Amino acid sequence: MLPDVLIGQSSKSYFTHAQALEWAEVVGRELSARYPDWDQPATGTFLCVPYPLLPLMVDRLGPLGTTLGTQDLSQFGPGAYTGEVSAELLAEMGSKLTMLGHPERVKLLGETEAVVGVKAARAAANGITPILVAGENDPTQDPREVMTAQFEHRLRDVPLDAEVMIAYEPTWAIGQPEPAPAEHVVGVVAALRELLADRPNVRLVYGGSAGRGTFKAIADAAREVGNEAGIPDGVFLGRFGLDPLAFLDVVDEVRTALADRL
DSSP, X not given: OOOXXXXXXXXXXXXXXXXXXXXXXXXXXXXXXXXXXXXXXXTTEEEEEOGGGHHHHHHHTGGGTOXXXXXXXXXXXXXXXXXXXXXXXXXXXXXXXXXXXXXXXXXXXXXXXXXXXXXXXXXXXXXOEEEEEEOOSSTTSOHHHHHHHHHHHHTTTSOTTSOEEEXXXXXXXXXSSSOSOHXXXXXXHHHHHHHTTTOTTEEEEEOSSOOTTHHHHHHHXXXXXXXXXXXXXEEEESGGGGSHHHHHHHHHHHHHXXXXXX
16 A cells, blocks of 8 residues: 555656666655664655656665655556567566556647556556546636546556555646645645545646645644645655755655655
């Protein structure tokens, strides 16, 4: 089972092998120093990296409790699919997560909802938790309506009891100077909990230009209006977390905000 508190990082395609190694060394060392009483001080952290970096991260951060995964997987199983990386192979290599449906892949590579759904089913069938990156394209759309349509395709063949992580990342907030407003996120997260109430093993995190202070602002906004259901289970960083010390600050921030769940 995934932890109740989650702090994730997608390195996209930024890291060289040497940079990834340095990042892992800093994060591992600092988490061990900051949480010396924890048997696995990285518990609750998760990391999605390009395929070639998976073994490095499994070796360096896996023993500390980080859950490792990739940023995609093949819609096909093992076979004559040149250039593809199957869920079966990734599971064997230690991948526990995979990102699916990210707007960058939809825009740049033309991925369809049907393809994302096939990938999600293949992931779940091989013990890999799909991280479904979901959200509306612009602020004028109804997030619940948009994501209801997305989940109809993406979760169609994923068993109800399977582990699933939903990363709420409104497309209009990705790559922007600021994340979506905290009050907006609170409302959407609460709506998502209702929408996915028939799935007992769902985790909800916020992404989309998230950084230092983002999660605290969301948690504070939810508690101010008495809406605990609107507090996500964590946060999913992109470019902000490429700095290992910035990532570590967010780990501390989320763990402090959700201390009652640890």
